[in-house]
Amino acid sequence: GAGVSQSPSNKVTEKGKDVELRCDPISGHTALYWYRQSLGQGLEFLIYFQGNSAPDKSGLPSDRFSAERTGGSVSTLTIQRTQQEDSAVYLCASSRRTGGNQPQHFGDGTRLSIL
Amino acid sequence: DQQVKQNSPSLSVQEGRISILNCDYTNSMFDYFLWYKKYPAEGPTFLISISSIKDKNEDGRFTVFLNKSAKHLSLHIVPSQPGDSAVYFCAASGAGGTSYGKLTFGQGTILTVHP
Numbered sequence: 001g002a003g004v005s006q007s008p009s010n011k012v013t014e015k016g017k018d019v020e021l022r023c024d025p026i027s028g029h030t031a032l033y034w035y036r037q038s039l040g041q042g043l044e045f046l047i048y049f050q051g052n053s054a055p056d057k058s059g060l061p062s063d064r065f066s067a068e069r070t071g072g073s074v075s076t077l078t079i080q081r082t083q084q085e086d087s088a089v090y091l092c093a094s095s096r097r098t099g100g101n102q103p104q105h106f107g108d109g110t111r112l113s114i115l
Numbered sequence: 116d117q118q119v120k121q122n123s124p125s126l127s128v129q130e131g132r133i134s135i136l137n138c139d140y141t142n143s144m145f146d147y148f149l150w151y152k153k154y155p156a157e158g159p160t161f162l163i164s165i166s167s168i169k170d171k172n173e174d175g176r177f178t179v180f181l182n183k184s185a186k187h188l189s190l191h192i193v194p195s196q197p198g199d200s201a202v203y204f205c206a207a208s209g210a211g212g213t214s215y216g217k218l219t220f221g222q223g224t225i226l227t228v229h230p
């Protein structure tokens with residue numbers, strides 16, 4: 001497909017477990033972003049990657065959250081020792097590059113539920 | 116500190132009429148503004164954007180107006196159709212500083228278009 005792909009679409013796990021969420025950006029897009037939307041809230045920025053530059057991690061809520069982007073394409077967001085407040089929809093987006101008035105295109109998200 | 120605000124949680128409009136969604140921002144570093152539409156269980160879909168050097172951008176039924184002095188933008192949908200019923204998010208990013216690259220979103224407005 002031509003769009004941003006995220007997997008899994010739904011994830012239910014027990015408190016304290018680690019989870020990995022995957023994002024495949026649009027081919028050729030050098031910028032990749034992670035956001036999350038908690039129940040009743042707007043979208044909250046987490047982290048973004050631009051090419052080979054150091055990622056902007058300023059939105060990560062705690063050191064339990066980390067992300068990597070391998071080969072400038074696929075990205076994985078990892079949440080360690082999950083807590084109930086981590087329950088949210090995690091959305092990935094990509095754009096041709098960061099800035100320069102480039103719209104970000106979103107995947108359908110991963111709905112994470114922590115029991 | 117909410118830098119992008121959509122003060123109307125919901126809007127109801129008759130089919131064929133104009134829908135006007137409003138958004139206010141506080142960060143003067145923002146220079147690029149976007150509107151996204153979101154259906155349940157799907158990711159946000161990019162609709163239309165505007166650069167701060169313009170005051171209007173039109174694409175089919177959708178027009179975005181920007182008033183920089185008032186730090187206000189609006190999305191006009193004419194004519195409104197039942198398929199336009201969704202949550203609409205206003206978003207902004209900046210040319211530099213902490214707002215560079217990442218999108219800051221409003222809380223969203225639920226638009227319902229009645230047949």
